Amino acid sequence: MNDERRGQPLIDAVAGDEAPDSARRRLLKMAGAAVALTLAPGVTVLARDLVLKGGRKARSPVRYGLLIDANACKTGCDACVRACQDYNGLSHDPGPDNAQWIRKVTITDPGTGFTRSFPVMCQHCEDGACVDVCPTGASFRRPDGIVLVDKHRCIGCRYCLMACPYKARSFVGRVVTDQRPWAPRGKGTAEGCTMCVERVMAGKQPACVAACQKAGHKAMMFGNLHDPKSAIAVRLSKVATTTIRADLGMGPGVHYRGI
Amino acid sequence: MTKVAYREIAGQSAGYWAAVVACALMAAVGVGSAFYMRAEGHHVTGMNNQIVWGMPHVFAVFLIVAASGALNVASIASVFGRSLYKPLARLSGLLAIALLIGGLWNLVLDLGRPGHILAAVLYPNFRSIFAWNIYLYTGFLVIVGFYLWFMMERRLNPHTHKVGVLAFLWRLVLTTGTGSIFGFLAARSAYDSAVLAPLFILTSFALGLAIFALVLVAGFETLGRPVGARLLARLRQLLAVFVAAVLYFVAVYHLTNIYMAGHRGIESFVLLNGGIYTGLFWLGQVGIGGAVPLVLLLRRVPRDDTTRLRRSLLAGAAAVVAGGLCQFYVLIIGGQAYPLKMFPGMVVRSSFYDGVVHSYIPRWPETVLALSGVAVAALIVLIGVRLLPFLPEGLADEVVSAHGARPPAAEAETAKTAVGA
Amino acid sequence: MHARAGVLAVLLVVLALGAVWATHQGPVPMPVIPRAPGHCVLPTASMRRTHMMLLRAVREEIVRHDARDTRFRITHCVACHVEHTASGQPIPVNAPGQFCATCHTYVGVHIDCFACHAAVPRNPMKFGGIGGSNSVQAAFRIPQALRGRFLSGGAGGGR
Structure with a gap:
C-alpha cells in the first residue's frame, strides 16, 4: 500500500x-x-x-359494504357496539388490551366546533394493508369483499395491527374461554370485525346494523354495493358520502355520510 | 508474503466459562419468558393493542440491522479488495450470523403463536415484506455460512471474492427489506417514508462496525492478542464516516417530514414535545449515538498511541451501540405511541384510545426476552471462536502490513479478477 | 474421552430403567369414550381415522370459500358430543373425561382447536339468530372433492 x-x-x-x-x-x-x-x-x-x-381486478358481482350516516348517529348511543360485543362474545370493558371490533368515535373540528359521533370498524378494504402485509395470507379478503383473519394460519406477528390505518385490528392477549360457536377467537391471534359473516351468509344483517335499526336511529345500512338495485347502492348514488382516509387508496367498503 | 495465522481460543479460563454460562442462562430465561407469554397471553407484557410491537422488536430490529452491518468488514476485504481488513473477515461473518440469529430469536419467540411459524413457509404471501424477509434472512444465513467456508477452506479461497460479492449484495437487499417493514406502512406518519430503507442501511453500517469493533478490541485484549495501531486508526476513521452518514440520513428523514405539512405532527412529537421520545431522540440518538462518537473518533490521536486509539474506539463504538438502541426505540415505540391520523385536522376521541398518545411501560417478560436475543448472539460468538479458527493470532501492525503489502503483480491480478467477477 | 463414555453409559442406564418401569405399569387402559346420541356423520371407524383430516380440509373450505353448509363442522361435533351436568349445564368437550379430551389424552395428542373454538354449543336464537347454518339439523352436503377421499378410503374400516 x-x-x-x-x-x-x-x-x-x-x-x-x-x-x-x-x-x-x-x-x-x-x-x-x-x-x-x-x-x-x-x-x-x-x-x-x-x-x-391486466392491471385491474375483475369486478365481483357481490361486494358487501356499509353506509354509516353520521348525521343520524346519536351521540352517546352505543347500541351497535353492545350488539357486536354480545353477538361475538367480546368484553364490554374497554381495557387497553381488550379487542374493540367496533367503537364509537367522536370527531371535533377545533376551528369550527363541528362535531360528529359515529361507529368505526374494519372498513373491509378492496386493497387492505392488512391483507398485503400478512406474511401467511391469514389476513385475507373474500371474493364478496369481507376481510377476515383465518386464525388457522395466523402466527400472531401483529403486522396487520401495525399496518391498518383504522386501528380495526386487535390482538388477543388473554386466554379466551367463552367464545360464541359462530365467532371463534383465541389467544395469540389477530382479529377484527367479520361483518358478522355467519349472519350475512344466513341472509341477515350484521348485528350492529340490526341493533341500530332496532334503536330507531337508522344510521347504519348494509348491503351489496355492486348490485345497482340494492338499497345501499341506490342510497350511495343519491347522497354525498366519503370514506375514511380515502387518500390511502385502499378502497374501503364502509362509506360515511356527514363527516 | 506471510500468511495470517488463525487459531481457536483455548476457552479454558474461568472467565470464558462464566460468560458462556451467563449467556446460556439468559437465553434459557428468555425461553421461559416466551413460554410464560405463550401460556398467559401477551397481556402480561407492556404491549397491547396500541403499542403493538415492544421491547423484543426494538432489540430484534437492532440485532438484524447490526447483523448485516457486521458483515461489512468482510465485504471491505473481499469485495473491495482492502487487504488490511482481510484478517478480520472471518470474525465479521461469524458476528453477522450470530446477530441475525439473536434478532430472529426475539422475533419468533414474541409471536402470538410461535408454534405455528411453519404457516409462514407453507402459505407465503409474497405481497408481504415479512414473507420476503423470511427468505432474505435464511438466505443470508446460508450465504454467509458458505462465505465463511470459502474463507476457511484454502482450496476454495480463490472463489471467496464471488461469494463475498453475493453476500454483500444480499445484505443490502436484506437491510432494505428490514427498513421496508416500516417504510411500507403508509398508515403511520412516522413510518411512511422511503428514506427508511437507506437510513436502515447506513445505520447497519455504523452499528455493525461498532459492534464488530467492540467485540474485536475487547476480545483481543482479554485474549492477550495484539491489535496494531494502524488497524485501530482505520476502524476509528471508518466508524466516524458511518456515524456521520447516519446523521445525514436522519436529518434528511426529519427535514422531509417537516417540509410535508401533513407530517408535522409526528415531527413536533419526536423533536419537541414527545416526552421520553424527544429525550431519547436528542440525548440518545443524536447526542450519544451521533455527536459523542464523532468527537471521540475524530479527535486527533498520535498514530502510534495504541492505548488511546483503542480507548477512543471502544468508547465511540459503545456510544454508537447505545445510540442505535435509542434510535430504534424512538422509531418503533415512538412511531406507535403517536396516534393514527384517521381524521386529519380533527380532534378525535373514542373508547379505543383514538387521538391520544399511547404510553408503553416495558414489563419483565418482554424485556427479558429482548435481552435474551443479545445473549444468544453472544453465545454463538463465544462458542464459535472456540470451535473454529475465526480469530487471527494477532493483528499487530507488522502482521497486518506484511499481509497487506503484496507485490504489484498480485495487486494487478486481484483488480482483474474483481472486474471480471 | 472417559467422561463422555461415562455420560453415555449413565444415559443408557436411565433410558433402560425407564423402559423397564414403563412396561411394569402395564398397558394404559382403553379410555371410556362418552357416547353421543344418534348417528355420527360418518361410521365411527372412519371418523376415528379421518376426523382430523376432515376438519383440516373443511376448515379451509369454510373460512376461505364459504362452504358453510358442510356437515363436517367443528360446531356440529361439539353440538352432538357435549355432555351436561346434572343441572343441565353443558360441559366443555375438551374438559378431562369428556369426548375430545379422553381420546387425545390416551393417544398423547395435543390439540388447540378449543383455544379459539367454543367447546360448548350455544343457542344462536338467544343472540339474534343466525339461521340454519349453525344448526345440526341443517341440510348436510358433502363436497364432491371430499367424497371419494374420505368415504371410501378408510383402510380396513368404516365400510
Whole structure:
C-alpha cells in the first residue's frame, strides 16, 4: 500500500489498492446490481399482478359494504357496539388490551366546533394493508369483499395491527374461554370485525346494523354495493358520502355520510 | 508474503466459562419468558393493542440491522479488495450470523403463536415484506455460512471474492427489506417514508462496525492478542464516516417530514414535545449515538498511541451501540405511541384510545426476552471462536502490513479478477 | 474421552430403567369414550381415522370459500358430543373425561382447536339468530372433492 493514500479514509475504504479507474467501474457495476436486486422483488409482484390481472381486478358481482350516516348517529348511543360485543362474545370493558371490533368515535373540528359521533370498524378494504402485509395470507379478503383473519394460519406477528390505518385490528392477549360457536377467537391471534359473516351468509344483517335499526336511529345500512338495485347502492348514488382516509387508496367498503 | 495465522481460543479460563454460562442462562430465561407469554397471553407484557410491537422488536430490529452491518468488514476485504481488513473477515461473518440469529430469536419467540411459524413457509404471501424477509434472512444465513467456508477452506479461497460479492449484495437487499417493514406502512406518519430503507442501511453500517469493533478490541485484549495501531486508526476513521452518514440520513428523514405539512405532527412529537421520545431522540440518538462518537473518533490521536486509539474506539463504538438502541426505540415505540391520523385536522376521541398518545411501560417478560436475543448472539460468538479458527493470532501492525503489502503483480491480478467477477 | 463414555453409559442406564418401569405399569387402559346420541356423520371407524383430516380440509373450505353448509363442522361435533351436568349445564368437550379430551389424552395428542373454538354449543336464537347454518339439523352436503377421499378410503374400516 502506498503511504500517500493512507490519509484518505473514504476512497481508501472503497477503492482499495486498485487503480482508481477500475475501482470506480467496479463500484458502479456493483451499485447497479444492488439497485436491480433491491427492486426485483417488488417489480416481480407488481408485474405478476399486471400480467395476470391486466392491471385491474375483475369486478365481483357481490361486494358487501356499509353506509354509516353520521348525521343520524346519536351521540352517546352505543347500541351497535353492545350488539357486536354480545353477538361475538367480546368484553364490554374497554381495557387497553381488550379487542374493540367496533367503537364509537367522536370527531371535533377545533376551528369550527363541528362535531360528529359515529361507529368505526374494519372498513373491509378492496386493497387492505392488512391483507398485503400478512406474511401467511391469514389476513385475507373474500371474493364478496369481507376481510377476515383465518386464525388457522395466523402466527400472531401483529403486522396487520401495525399496518391498518383504522386501528380495526386487535390482538388477543388473554386466554379466551367463552367464545360464541359462530365467532371463534383465541389467544395469540389477530382479529377484527367479520361483518358478522355467519349472519350475512344466513341472509341477515350484521348485528350492529340490526341493533341500530332496532334503536330507531337508522344510521347504519348494509348491503351489496355492486348490485345497482340494492338499497345501499341506490342510497350511495343519491347522497354525498366519503370514506375514511380515502387518500390511502385502499378502497374501503364502509362509506360515511356527514363527516 | 506471510500468511495470517488463525487459531481457536483455548476457552479454558474461568472467565470464558462464566460468560458462556451467563449467556446460556439468559437465553434459557428468555425461553421461559416466551413460554410464560405463550401460556398467559401477551397481556402480561407492556404491549397491547396500541403499542403493538415492544421491547423484543426494538432489540430484534437492532440485532438484524447490526447483523448485516457486521458483515461489512468482510465485504471491505473481499469485495473491495482492502487487504488490511482481510484478517478480520472471518470474525465479521461469524458476528453477522450470530446477530441475525439473536434478532430472529426475539422475533419468533414474541409471536402470538410461535408454534405455528411453519404457516409462514407453507402459505407465503409474497405481497408481504415479512414473507420476503423470511427468505432474505435464511438466505443470508446460508450465504454467509458458505462465505465463511470459502474463507476457511484454502482450496476454495480463490472463489471467496464471488461469494463475498453475493453476500454483500444480499445484505443490502436484506437491510432494505428490514427498513421496508416500516417504510411500507403508509398508515403511520412516522413510518411512511422511503428514506427508511437507506437510513436502515447506513445505520447497519455504523452499528455493525461498532459492534464488530467492540467485540474485536475487547476480545483481543482479554485474549492477550495484539491489535496494531494502524488497524485501530482505520476502524476509528471508518466508524466516524458511518456515524456521520447516519446523521445525514436522519436529518434528511426529519427535514422531509417537516417540509410535508401533513407530517408535522409526528415531527413536533419526536423533536419537541414527545416526552421520553424527544429525550431519547436528542440525548440518545443524536447526542450519544451521533455527536459523542464523532468527537471521540475524530479527535486527533498520535498514530502510534495504541492505548488511546483503542480507548477512543471502544468508547465511540459503545456510544454508537447505545445510540442505535435509542434510535430504534424512538422509531418503533415512538412511531406507535403517536396516534393514527384517521381524521386529519380533527380532534378525535373514542373508547379505543383514538387521538391520544399511547404510553408503553416495558414489563419483565418482554424485556427479558429482548435481552435474551443479545445473549444468544453472544453465545454463538463465544462458542464459535472456540470451535473454529475465526480469530487471527494477532493483528499487530507488522502482521497486518506484511499481509497487506503484496507485490504489484498480485495487486494487478486481484483488480482483474474483481472486474471480471 | 472417559467422561463422555461415562455420560453415555449413565444415559443408557436411565433410558433402560425407564423402559423397564414403563412396561411394569402395564398397558394404559382403553379410555371410556362418552357416547353421543344418534348417528355420527360418518361410521365411527372412519371418523376415528379421518376426523382430523376432515376438519383440516373443511376448515379451509369454510373460512376461505364459504362452504358453510358442510356437515363436517367443528360446531356440529361439539353440538352432538357435549355432555351436561346434572343441572343441565353443558360441559366443555375438551374438559378431562369428556369426548375430545379422553381420546387425545390416551393417544398423547395435543390439540388447540378449543383455544379459539367454543367447546360448548350455544343457542344462536338467544343472540339474534343466525339461521340454519349453525344448526345440526341443517341440510348436510358433502363436497364432491371430499367424497371419494374420505368415504371410501378408510383402510380396513368404516365400510
